Amino acid sequence: MSRFALVRYSRYFSRLNPLHYLNKPLLFSSSSDSGRDSESQTGPPPIRVGLTESAGRAVFATRRIGAGDLIHTAKPVVACPSLLKFDSVCYLCLKKLMGSSDKFEDRGVSYCSQECLENAKGFHDVETRADWSSFSDYCRTHNFKYPLIVKRLCCMIISGALSVDCLDILQPAALSAEMIKKIEDGYGLLWNAFRKANFKDEDVAFLTKQWYTGMLARIRINAFRIDLVGGSCGEDLLSLAAASVESEGAVGHAVYMLPSFYNHDCDPNAHIIWLENADARLNTLRDVEEGEELRICYIDASMGYEARQTILSQGFGFCCNCARCESRD
Numbered sequence: 001m002s003r004f005a006l007v008r009y010s011r012y013f014s015r016l017n018p019l020h021y022l023n024k025p026l027l028f029s030s031s032s033d034s035g036r037d038s039e040s041q042t043g044p045p046p047i048r049v050g051l052t053e054s055a056g057r058a059v060f061a062t063r064r065i066g067a068g069d070l071i072h073t074a075k076p077v078v079a080c081p082s083l084l085k086f087d088s089v090c091y092l093c094l095k096k097l098m099g100s101s102d103k104f105e106d107r108g109v110s111y112c113s114q115e116c117l118e119n120a121k122g123f124h125d126v127e128t129r130a131d132w133s134s135f136s137d138y139c140r141t142h143n144f145k146y147p148l149i150v151k152r153l154c155c156m157i158i159s160g161a162l163s164v165d166c167l168d169i170l171q172p173a174a175l176s177a178e179m180i181k182k183i184e185d186g187y188g189l190l191w192n193a194f195r196k197a198n199f200k201d202e203d204v205a206f207l208t209k210q211w212y213t214g215m216l217a218r219i220r221i222n223a224f225r226i227d228l229v230g231g232s233c234g235e236d237l238l239s240l241a242a243a244s245v246e247s248e249g250a251v252g253h254a255v256y257m258l259p260s261f262y263n264h265d266c267d268p269n270a271h272i273i274w275l276e277n278a279d280a281r282l283n284t285l286r287d288v289e290e291g292e293e294l295r296i297c298y299i300d301a302s303m304g305y306e307a308r309q310t311i312l313s314q315g316f317g318f319c320c321n322c323a324r325c326e327s328r329d
């Protein structure tokens, strides 16, 4: 069972070694800031990224991992708040802002801390040079969230925080002609915003229609919708995982490197959750043996067989053959 066809996976896998990313502090953090698991998370995570014959790229346990244990944490490559949440979550890390006393405001947006404000300063400086009203209207009217991620990505690239090829290793979705047409409208608005703000040609030379479409194709199947389950790290993570399905709506979306390498299963042995901000936690849901593949569920696992198959096929472009689907459960 695979998220994607093997042939396409292999092509991208061969270009960059995913293990290269494991030690990058921006993308992966082995120390937990919640405190709960800090003693068990020193050194590299107990996983390896490898290739399977049937499923392409996959994540495997390198030792036995107990049920409910933290496998690793992951920092987003890029995270972006939902348009509706701009006033209520940190503009960088998506942490919920409780009141005006714990907001750090800067040029019309709010951060949870001085640290987030400082860390966002590079791309925020770039962003505030341009007028985004038409682009934001386009996203709001169509209820599009992914173009906002590309916009932030552009600002981060121009500020020097990210490289142009930072998401190239991720698998792109196959896009229909109709989707590409809508994407091109957004590209035009984004390009115009930079052009009208008199950005130097060399600063925005990377922003071709092809690059923009390629980024959206990757973000479409690799972005995670972030539902925070609260900051109470003393609670049982398995019940927090269940609660995340019912929480009050996404605070935003983010793209990660390592979590994107996990394949899907409708009865997964691992789970991705967010406690208080866009830093992801990958936990086991049951005991996992050494060498076993770790899989997460990309969708709401409580749905029936037909609904799951439809969403996985239309949203992610694959037909799920996991054990649960084989039994038509």
Ligand SMILES: [Zn+2]
Residues within 6 Å of the ligand: 090, 091, 092, 093, 094, 095, 111, 112, 113, 116
């Ligand atoms: Zn923050």
Ligand SMILES: [Zn+2]
Residues within 6 Å of the ligand: 265, 266, 267, 320, 321, 322, 323, 324, 325
């Ligand atoms: Zn399945």
